[in-house]
Amino acid sequence: MKKLINQPGAFVDEVISSIVDVHPELRTSPASKRVVTRTGGTPPGQVGIVTGGGFGHLPLFLGYVGGGLCAAAAVGNVFSSPSSEEMLIATREADSGAGVLHLYGNYGGDVLNFELAAEDAAAEGIAVRTVLGTDDVFSAALPEDRRGVAGLALVCKIAGAAAARGDSLDQVAAIAQRAADHTRTAGVGLSPTYLPTTGKPTFTLADDEMEIGVGIHGEPGSERITIETADAVADRLMDAIFADAAPAAGDRVALLVNGLGATPAEELYLLTARARARLHKQNVTVAHTYVGHYATSLEMAGASVTVTTLGDDLAPLIAAPAHSPLVRF
Amino acid sequence: MKKLINQPGAFVDEVISSIVDVHPELRTSPASKRVVTRTGGTPPGQVGIVTGGGFGHLPLFLGYVGGGLCAAAAVGNVFSSPSSEEMLIATREADSGAGVLHLYGNYGGDVLNFELAAEDAAAEGIAVRTVLGTDDVFSAALPEDRRGVAGLALVCKIAGAAAARGDSLDQVAAIAQRAADHTRTAGVGLSPTYLPTTGKPTFTLADDEMEIGVGIHGEPGSERITIETADAVADRLMDAIFADAAPAAGDRVALLVNGLGATPAEELYLLTARARARLHKQNVTVAHTYVGHYATSLEMAGASVTVTTLGDDLAPLIAAPAHSPLVRF
Numbered sequence: 001m002k003k004l005i006n007q008p009g010a011f012v013d014e015v016i017s018s019i020v021d022v023h024p025e026l027r028t029s030p031a032s033k034r035v036v037t038r039t040g041g042t043p044p045g046q047v048g049i050v051t052g053g054g055f056g057h058l059p060l061f062l063g064y065v066g067g068g069l070c071a072a073a074a075v076g077n078v079f080s081s082p083s084s085e086e087m088l089i090a091t092r093e094a095d096s097g098a099g100v101l102h103l104y105g106n107y108g109g110d111v112l113n114f115e116l117a118a119e120d121a122a123a124e125g126i127a128v129r130t131v132l133g134t135d136d137v138f139s140a141a142l143p144e145d146r147r148g149v150a151g152l153a154l155v156c157k158i159a160g161a162a163a164a165r166g167d168s169l170d171q172v173a174a175i176a177q178r179a180a181d182h183t184r185t186a187g188v189g190l191s192p193t194y195l196p197t198t199g200k201p202t203f204t205l206a207d208d209e210m211e212i213g214v215g216i217h218g219e220p221g222s223e224r225i226t227i228e229t230a231d232a233v234a235d236r237l238m239d240a241i242f243a244d245a246a247p248a249a250g251d252r253v254a255l256l257v258n259g260l261g262a263t264p265a266e267e268l269y270l271l272t273a274r275a276r277a278r279l280h281k282q283n284v285t286v287a288h289t290y291v292g293h294y295a296t297s298l299e300m301a302g303a304s305v306t307v308t309t310l311g312d313d314l315a316p317l318i319a320a321p322a323h324s325p326l327v328r329f
Numbered sequence: 330m331k332k333l334i335n336q337p338g339a340f341v342d343e344v345i346s347s348i349v350d351v352h353p354e355l356r357t358s359p360a361s362k363r364v365v366t367r368t369g370g371t372p373p374g375q376v377g378i379v380t381g382g383g384f385g386h387l388p389l390f391l392g393y394v395g396g397g398l399c400a401a402a403a404v405g406n407v408f409s410s411p412s413s414e415e416m417l418i419a420t421r422e423a424d425s426g427a428g429v430l431h432l433y434g435n436y437g438g439d440v441l442n443f444e445l446a447a448e449d450a451a452a453e454g455i456a457v458r459t460v461l462g463t464d465d466v467f468s469a470a471l472p473e474d475r476r477g478v479a480g481l482a483l484v485c486k487i488a489g490a491a492a493a494r495g496d497s498l499d500q501v502a503a504i505a506q507r508a509a510d511h512t513r514t515a516g517v518g519l520s521p522t523y524l525p526t527t528g529k530p531t532f533t534l535a536d537d538e539m540e541i542g543v544g545i546h547g548e549p550g551s552e553r554i555t556i557e558t559a560d561a562v563a564d565r566l567m568d569a570i571f572a573d574a575a576p577a578a579g580d581r582v583a584l585l586v587n588g589l590g591a592t593p594a595e596e597l598y599l600l601t602a603r604a605r606a607r608l609h610k611q612n613v614t615v616a617h618t619y620v621g622h623y624a625t626s627l628e629m630a631g632a633s634v635t636v637t638t639l640g641d642d643l644a645p646l647i648a649a650p651a652h653s654p655l656v657r658f
Contacts, residue, residue, distance in 0.1 A: 002519045002520065002536075002539065002556055002602060003596060004517075004519070004596040004599060004632065005596060006558045006559050006560050006599060011595070011599075014598075014599055015598045015599060017602065018599065018602035018605075021597070021605065022601060051383055056595065058593065058594040058595055059594070077649040103537070188462075191331065192331070207331075208331075223356070229334065229336075230333040231333050231335050254628040261591070262591035262593075262628055262630070264623070265388070265622065265655070266334075266344045266384075266385065266387055266627065267333040268334060268336060269334060269343075269351070270344060272351060273347035273350065276347075276350065285567050293350060296593060296594070299591055299592070299593050328657070
């Protein structure tokens with residue numbers, strides 16, 4: 001394991017500290033250095049969106065905090081949930097009187113702690129709604145059982161735009177749920193992540209293997225295959241998305257091709273070309289294409305493809321301006 | 330070697346094709362698919378800046394084409410110079426009557442071919458000046474003998490801003506030269522790149538080794554050492570920059586912490602924190618901090634630190650707006 005880190009136990013705090021130092025648009029909460037918010041706070045009367053989860057996935061989650069995006073993020077240790085207390089602090093920070101949407105990925109620890117935080121926030125008089133990212137088609141048969149991965153980026157952008165235009169909490173929650181329901185992601189892993197504290201890999205693969213559907217914490221995927229061309233891999237990922245929820249001819253979609261960490265931009269653009277060609281072949285309009293790092297797993301090699309189908313309600317929201325200091329939205 | 334690619338021989342053309350397809354602000358020249366320009370061309374009366382070099386370093390070089398940046402880039406094969414013909418086509422594309430600046434890294438093949446292209450362009454009546462990126466402090470003792478690496482990003486931004494405000498060719502060239510003269514980069518490699526055509530690594534390292542000063546094509550560095558903490562590595566890189574051309578107390582600088590491909594954002598922010606602390610300790614003002622991928626070597630792990638000292642002439646130029654579809658400037 002080769003990493004440019006200092007004390008493994010200080011890793012998360014040191015990175016957060018550097019990020020808020022470099023980007024004055026972000027700050028940590030006076031109540032917790034594991035809660036990152038917009039420096040200016042949530043504009044009065046706007047719904048605040050709180051996201052969060054384990055660390056090691058930059059720009060997910062704290063890089064989704066910004067203008068037209070989320071209001072705050074709670075940050076856990078590497079690959080482990082933040083505490084409910086940190087989520088509650090993030091909820092208080094995000095609330096400007098219009099209530100708070102909890103918007104995060106469907107993982108057991110995160111769900112448990114965010115539910116506790118929502119109860120505590122309600123007891124303090126803060127209205128809270130919850131929407132889960134469940135976009136990983138390979139992670140379970142039933143959509144509601146699926147894990148959330150890179151698709152959360154597009155759901156945050158859509159929901160953030162609804163909040164920024166002044167939608168009510170119920171409206172923002174409904175928009176976010178619709179965006180989540182229309183978002184599908186399929187990924188492939190070529191190499192594991194090594195945990196900073198233990199030096200252990202999240203999974204192992206042979207020199208000529210890739211794993212279709214592997215999770216961003218090394219959760220097992222659907223199959224291990226011998227390495228294939230970019231086109232063949234993109235076809236597998238698009239096939240999985242189409243089999244689960246194919247956009248119809250005439251639909252408009254947003255496409256996100258996400259690198260998991262170590263895969264270079266050159267390779268992402270090859271996957272992008274094939275994914276766009278597959279969508280065009282179905283007479284689907286690709287209204288927005290995002291290519292880059294949106295949800296990583298430290299130095300894991302691999303990529304994922306996300307498709308969000310945009311109805312007339314979601315299309316103007318995903319096109320609205322949004323600003324994160326860490327990633328293009 | 331695990332790569333998400335198709336036919337190795339088609340790699341460069343396929344990636345360029347995808348990039349211009351995804352980003353309508355960019356296009357390839359009708360005269361060569363290896364020449365990328367701004368779709369709208371160089372605004373009349375503005376100096377056009379042409380950059381270029383080998384492929385496999387995204388966003389360098391074609392990602393430096395954009396508003397307030399370069400006008401065109403000539404793209405070679407992986408790690409090899411474009412032809413002088415492609416550079417001449419880029420020069421013709423970039424010229425709107427005010428002349429063209431050739432601004433690229435100091436590598437033998439690139440220099441040879443750009444010099445030929447400049448002669449041919451002059452014969453066609455296009456005025457050309459040349460400035461070389463020579464920022465890699467580890468690559469040679471004499472500044473003029475050094476290779477160009479990530480620092481070219483900041484030189485392109487500064488020169489692009491001078492061109493955009495309407496400076497003459499001589500003025501843009503002088504500004505670019507001053508920016509290049511005040512830019513220093515020091516880097517470290519943790520793992521090699523594998524060439525798509527041969528599958529061969531650009532260099533080899535033991536499991537616990539890193540190489541200080543290794544080049545972005547695997548050129549030998551100054552020393553191989555056992556892996557160290559992020560702080561210790563940042564100190565080595567900053568020591569090398571300070572030993573060569575230390576900013577003075579009271580100076581303003583731009584800092585660029587660049588990932589070479591596989592090194593995650595989390596680690597780059599640790600290097601950034603230490604580099605900023607070192608500059609602050611010298612009473613140097615860090616006016617701009619850029620963190621991310623600016624000049625890569627495909628899937629190489631490692632990073633570089635660049636410091637550009639900004640006088641009153643360069644400070645407003647680096648702060649001017651610039652837009653690349655591939656990277657934040």
